[in-house]
Amino acid sequence: MFDEKYRPVHTACINPEKFPQVALYMQSGTNLVLYKPADRPITRADLQRLHNNQVEHLYINAGSIREVCDFLEESISEILASDEISGPVKGQLLSQVAMNYVMDVFEMPDKLSNLDRCRNLVRQLMQYIAGNPNPLEALHAVVNHDFYTFAHSVHVASLSLLVHAEVFGLTADELEDVGIGGILHDVGMIFVPSAILEKTDILTNFEYNLIKKHAERGYECLRELGGFSEISLAAVRYHHERINGEGYPFQLAGDEIPRTAQVTAICDVFSALTSNRPYKKAMGRSEAITLMEGVGKDVFSPRLLEKFKDVILSEGS
Numbered sequence: 001m002f003d004e005k006y007r008p009v010h011t012a013c014i015n016p017e018k019f020p021q022v023a024l025y026m027q028s029g030t031n032l033v034l035y036k037p038a039d040r041p042i043t044r045a046d047l048q049r050l051h052n053n054q055v056e057h058l059y060i061n062a063g064s065i066r067e068v069c070d071f072l073e074e075s076i077s078e079i080l081a082s083d084e085i086s087g088p089v090k091g092q093l094l095s096q097v098a099m100n101y102v103m104d105v106f107e108m109p110d111k112l113s114n115l116d117r118c119r120n121l122v123r124q125l126m127q128y129i130a131g132n133p134n135p136l137e138a139l140h141a142v143v144n145h146d147f148y149t150f151a152h153s154v155h156v157a158s159l160s161l162l163v164h165a166e167v168f169g170l171t172a173d174e175l176e177d178v179g180i181g182g183i184l185h186d187v188g189m190i191f192v193p194s195a196i197l198e199k200t201d202i203l204t205n206f207e208y209n210l211i212k213k214h215a216e217r218g219y220e221c222l223r224e225l226g227g228f229s230e231i232s233l234a235a236v237r238y239h240h241e242r243i244n245g246e247g248y249p250f251q252l253a254g255d256e257i258p259r260t261a262q263v264t265a266i267c268d269v270f271s272a273l274t275s276n277r278p279y280k281k282a283m284g285r286s287e288a289i290t291l292m293e294g295v296g297k298d299v300f301s302p303r304l305l306e307k308f309k310d311v312i313l314s315e316g317s
Ligand SMILES: [Fe+2]
Pocket: 185, 186, 214, 239, 240
């Protein structure tokens, strides 16, 4: 509705004692007007008035998003436990916080060494998924193409967690490792020159080969940092392998590809097909699965694709 310069913030997650000092805007008809400047703190009385007037969202400048996301990440347990915030809004906030984490590690890879931060976010995602009848709808973040990579990473992690939780009897620790692998599956993209990632023309073979290195480079980077499990590492290293042996980097075939990586591959393609991109409209879930069952019948395990379909299509919405 408004241009990309503003982002909504749910008023229920504004805590006057801790919320960062940023300018807040309010909707007035089809416009946004300044509600409070950055140097005036928001008070409990303000929030009560907003609540009485049934104002659910205020808006921030897009430039304040990182500061606000850092605050949300610190408060995410309280937000998820709050009775005042609805399930879908919690999902959107969680998705935003997880995206902020991925943005951080893409921009500052040294932040990858804080594995606890990633583990905590995956734990929150798992709890959210377990406690909500339609978690994917809220976790399929509003994909705006600037943030596609980050939103896609969170979407893949959510899909993979949901499928692993429903289909395989994994321990909580193993599920966390699956989620970490999902969130970081494309982390090797930080080694691909941005001129190639941003290129809109057809890629040369040389450029395409550089992109294809992201799986192995991501794996090497996480392995060198240490602390990542075999499950997480496998998702990162092998998510472009295909069961017909035509994937990369090693052309593994069939069950030579670890199961987590096979599931991550299915989630990766499904997420790409069901997201809006500048050059194509998102497909519906059933349409994407039908395509994957047809064109993709040699590239995905039919057994896993069947299980994926059962889980995804049985989720309401
Ligand atoms: Fe990838």
